[in-house]
Amino acid sequence: MSAEGGAQGYIVHHLTPLSVGEGFWTLHLDTLFFSVVLGGLFAWFFKSVADNVTDEVPGFAQNVAETLVEFVDTQVKDSFHGKNDLIAPLSLTIFCWVFLWNLMDLIPVDLLPLIGSLMGMEYLRVVPSTDLNATFALSITVILLTYFYSVKVKGLFGFLKEILCHPFGPWLFPFNLMLRLVEEFAKPVSLGLRLFGNLYAGELLFILIALLPPLIQPALSLPWAIFHILIITLQAFIFMILTIVYLSLACEDH
């Protein structure tokens, strides 16, 4: 890409999503497209493994899938001591999906937008986790699930009692309620923003490196990409672990 609009124009161009619609009813087509494709990739891979699953010596794909499943299962069993058929598959989905989102960050920043521009797309932002809508969609869903399980496990009355009577006892219920509200607000925001922030910053750095002279770029982008392998895995892992923790808190009686 030429830096016709200057460096700032280049950066802004890269971080502008391909969208349709006005106001709230705007849809980020690139975010939706890539997350659906990556979700489909995840579902296809695991479904094909699950269809050909064998308890004999596993093949390569099954080995990979089982390693992931076992890894997630261990994490869930470590923090969650109850029976819940949702949490483990949910965690696996989050881990793999977020990881695949983040993985898009390692594709050279100009490659897919270039292909997109050849197909007539003015903007293309390929990493779904650099879209707040994507990360908040996950975190809000997770928080809604914690409400669902709180009510389901403790009952509506038990849930209200927990909100009003913790941590300072029933007589200080306004403080309890306020603390709880802050907490409930902070949970999805921190969950969504953490992932978004890390990946947005990472993407920005890749874009900045891409502005440098071509011969200098590898010296910077290579170490950053290698370091990024750690970050994208870690962020997916953190998102999954926090999901498990929030849900197990919701499911446990105090």
Place this chain on the structure above:
Amino acid sequence: MSINATLIGQMITFALLVWFTMKYIWPPIMEAMEARKKKIADGLAAAEKGQEDMLLAEKKAKNVLKEVKEQSAEIISLAQKRANEIVEASKGEAKKEGDRLIEAAKAQIAQEMQQAQEGLKKEVSELALNAAEQILQAEIDKAKHKKILEQTAKQLGKA
């Protein structure tokens, strides 16, 4: 960078994906892993049992070997004893046989000697008789002195 309807689309996608994972992916993979776990555990148990059996068999084989060794030692000692006996017996027999042969040889020698003696005596007596005959031819009448001559011959034969 604003929150918009994309959020709703993403949430729907997420919900569908979680549902799909929960329904079609997690259970079969988990089941297979459990099944394999059981298989491996069974295999390990079988291996352990096999090892135990092997140790037992080894012990048994050792015992059998020991018994066999004892038996063979016994048989060998018995055989040695028997061989000694046989050797002794054959030695005795050989000695007997040798003695017998010597006896027989001795007897034969004695017999032959006697025969030779007798032959010699006969020859000597004949010679003597011849000599005497020649000496006494003229003077002694054969018929007259026949009795004396016979007597002498008899005496010679007896000696």
